Amino acid sequence: MQNAANTISHSIVRHGVTLYLLIAAPEADKLIAMTSTLPEFRLAIASNLENVDLVEAILEAAFERFGLTSEENFKVGLAVREAVANAVQHGNQLDKEKRVTVELWPLAGGIAIRVTDEGDGFDPQEVPDPLAPENLLKPSGRGILLMNNLMDEVKFDYHPNQGMFVTLRTATSSPDLQCPT
Amino acid sequence: MKLTARQREGVSIIEPKGKITIGKGDIALRDAVQEALKAGSKNILINLKKATRIDSSGMGELICAYTSVTNRGGKLKLLNLPSSIQDVLGITQLITVFDVFDDEEEALASYR
Numbered sequence: 630m631q632n633a634a635n636t637i638s639h640s641i642v643r644h645g646v647t648l649y650l651l652i653a654a655p656e657a658d659k660l661i662a663m664t665s666t667l668p669e670f671r672l673a674i675a676s677n678l679e680n681v682d683l684v685e686a687i688l689e690a691a692f693e694r695f696g697l698t699s700e701e702n703f704k705v706g707l708a709v710r711e712a713v714a715n716a717v718q719h720g721n722q723l724d725k726e727k728r729v730t731v732e733l734w735p736l737a738g739g740i741a742i743r744v745t746d747e748g749d750g751f752d753p754q755e756v757p758d759p760l761a762p763e764n765l766l767k768p769s770g771r772g773i774l775l776m777n778n779l780m781d782e783v784k785f786d787y788h789p790n791q792g793m794f795v796t797l798r799t800a801t802s803s804p805d806l807q808c809p810t
Numbered sequence: 811m812k813l814t815a816r817q818r819e820g821v822s823i824i825e826p827k828g829k830i831t832i833g834k835g836d837i838a839l840r841d842a843v844q845e846a847l848k849a850g851s852k853n854i855l856i857n858l859k860k861a862t863r864i865d866s867s868g869m870g871e872l873i874c875a876y877t878s879v880t881n882r883g884g885k886l887k888l889l890n891l892p893s894s895i896q897d898v899l900g901i902t903q904l905i906t907v908f909d910v911f912d913d914e915e916e917a918l919a920s921y922r
């Protein structure tokens with residue numbers, strides 16, 4: 630396991646200046662792996678629901694350092710939370726032997742996040758419309774709707790023998806955020 | 811997520827503080843509603859003023875609570891929605907399901 634200390638460091642380059650992100654993560658020892666080899670920021674968790682909070686806390690700290698506004702942080706954080714919760718609960722069926730991987734790329738003018746599980750995949754077109762009158766009072770099925778509304782682009786791709794890849798992209802108010810070349 | 815409950819004019823007022831999200835907050839809300847129903851409460855008012863976030867699981871619990879209360883002939887209503895929670899309840903159109911109030915006195919009056 631990498632970066633098992635209580636503080637996880639990560640760096641980005643803005644205007645040619647390297648910014649070091651120091652993310653307080655007191656529960657970092659629960660991470661299976663975390664790397665920050667640019668341009669990727671990647672972490673992997675075991676499939677239990679407690680880790681959804683952990684991912685959210687780490688990414689929100691990262692988003693803040695990337696210059697996202699609190700409103701953007703809220704929206705992106707909730708979208709990622711939904712993707713990770715789906716991956717843990719439905720993709721990996723809460724099997725703690727299976728990982729959920731979260732990767733984050735700062736883009737020029739936005740960010741992209743990919744959430745990958747080790748499950749059998751699903752067809753998002755087959756998920757019932759939670760806004761249909763007959764589904765409005767159902768207790769579940771709103772995660773994809775939220776992701777689609779909170780982000781500019783959401784893609785679902787199933788890779789046989791690898792799992793489901795959910796990629797979320799959104800523009801942010803920090804258009805100067807660049808990956809180093 | 812922490813949660814308190816109190817009674818006023820025969821209405822159980824449940825006040826979650828923190829995140830109503832998968833794994834903990836959603837279950838705490840479910841337990842609080844079930845406890846109020848077991849104690850004989852018919853009408854429930856959920857004050858979301860100090861709720862910081864709700865996800866699809868939290869919304870699922872709100873809907874379950876709404877259905878449980880309605881099936882017992884009572885009413886479940888919401889009080890003091892933070893704008894962020896109002897936004898996501900708008901996306902999911904759940905905002906159309908609940909009666910929502912900004913004032914506790916007004917909310918209590920609606921049960922009379």
